[in-house]
Amino acid sequence: MSSKHAAPYYFVPGPSRWPMLAGISLLVTMIGASGWVNSATWAPAVCLAGIAATLVVLYFWFGDAIGESESGMYGKRIDLSYRWSMSWFIFSEVMFFGAFFGALFYARAVTMPWLADLDHKILWPDFAPQWGNTGPAGLVDNFNTMGPFPIPTINTALLLLSGVTLTISHHALRAGHRGKTAFWLAATIFLGAIFMGFQVYEYMHAYQDLNLKMTSGIYGSTFFMLTGFHGFHVTMGAIMLSVILYRVLKGHFTPDNHFGFEGAAWYWHFVDVVWLGLYVVVYWL
Known part of the structure; x- marks a missing residue:
């Protein structure tokens, strides 16, 4: 985080799809992992797809947070958080x-x-x-x-x-x-x-x-x-x-x-x- 301007308020982000997509991708990852340890043929591909989806979600989610920070939306309270x-x-x-x-x-x-x-x-x-x-x-x-x-x-x-x-x-x-x-x-x-x-x-x-x-x-x-x-x-x-x-x-x-x-x-x-x-x-x- 690195705000260029000291925001005088506590920033509250708007609705985001990333938490839901992160939950879905993690669920897919764990389903694939559970199948993998039980030698299911479909499981490795599902697990790897879930991991890839999780990384994509994190990339865009963190990108949104960085953009908010660089645009000056974060103040001292967000920093403390x-x-x-x-x-x-x-x-x-x-x-x-x-x-x-x-x-x-x-x-x-x-x-x-x-x-x-x-x-x-x-x-x-x-x-x-x-x-x-x-x-x-x-x-x-x-x-x-x-x-x-x-x-x-x-x-x-x-x-x-x-x-x-x-x-x-x-x-x-x-x-x-x-x-x-x-x-x-x-x-x-x-x-x-x-x-x-x-x-x-x-x-x-x-x-x-x-x-x-x-x-x-x-x-x-x-x-x-x-x-x-x-x-x-x-x-x-x-x-x-x-x-x-x-x-x-x-x-x-x-x-x-x-x-x-x-x-x-x-x-x-x-x-x-x-x-x-x-x-x-x-x-x-």
Whole structure:
């Protein structure tokens, strides 16, 4: 959001078809997804069509909001509304990752010692409570765990550096240096792309060399769920920043009014913080 004029009222948008179309496209997506997991032949096409329709709706819906902002319809109250909305959205993301971190903690700190105590030695006498085991019944194929070197450590440095470049870009925007803003914002997106490239390589290494898969017991499922969803969030954050970069190049935002930039920056910094937790808990402990 970046209004060029301070509207003295609380803007109320007119009737819009986008919420209804978004609901329909999401319904089609979920119908296709439910059929896909049940091996229905028609389902993949329906699911992909629903996703494509959702993206089209979001493109035009966000375009309307950007047009309203740039035409000066938004004032301080709308700015505050957007800030609270983004704050609650990020809080929901905290709870999302908190659930997976909680599952990891429960498996390591509660379940494994419980399965290895004296009461269960009769059932599973050979079970050892070290993290990365093949399960109490030994039904999981042998695999190697993922260590912190070198790729996870490189990715940590990349994300920390991207947080610095994004902060420099933000300060440049506040100072009115649009060229510097665009340069450092593009650098942030580039660092995010390198991060994702390394993560793809890490997954290939896990499958081919370590035999580490989603089916590798609780270790494999928590590893791929946490790192995979984080990678998805990095991708979404990079897309958000790419849209912001396009808007910067189009002349949007002012030094005093640029919440679109700030909201995307909040999200990116949140992704950085989540990765630091992943780096310590998943790769080191």
